[in-house]
Amino acid sequence: MSKLARPTSSGRFGRDITDDYNEISIFELSGVKRAKLEMWIAKNIGTALVKYYPNREWGVRVDVEGRMVIITCDSISLKKGYHIHMADRNLNELCARSVQAAGEILERHGISRNKAFDADILETLKRDWDGEVVANDSDARISGAN
Secondary structure, eight states: OOTTTSBOTTSOBSOOOOSOOSOOOTTSOHHHHHHHHHHHHHHHHHHHHHHHSOSSOEEEEEETTTTEEEEEETTTOSSOOEEEEOTTOOHHHHHHHHHHHHHHHHHHTTOOOOSSOOGGGGGGSOBBTTSOBOOTTOOOOBTTOO
16 A cells, blocks of 8 residues: 555644654755655645635645645545646745636535635535546436446
8 A cells, every 4th residue: 555545643634744844954855845845835735725715634645746736525535636737836826826727626516605614514415436426417326226
């Protein structure tokens, strides 16, 4: 099982933070510097998402080399996300665009964007055979359907 697919101590799937990524040293390897930068960007975007849309399970994947940010709502889908290209965007612009993307994810699945949100609603949504929430305009097969 890969590190990304292994459940963390909280029982959720994800990547454990293994190092202190709060400061960057010029003597570190480039891979370590890139990982710290990706973690820092993800933390800032995640903080913005939780501020605007609390009580949801947000995921932020950052690939500095590929210049891509992927926003996911893990309680809706572990496979699908909203891709945002990082080109010519500063961190504030990335955060704002990520919040907009998160709102679009919620709207597509008919989930309230209000801050006062009951997370138990996520358990009542229609899901396909793989556990992914089925959007209203989707043609996916729902578990129990022929």
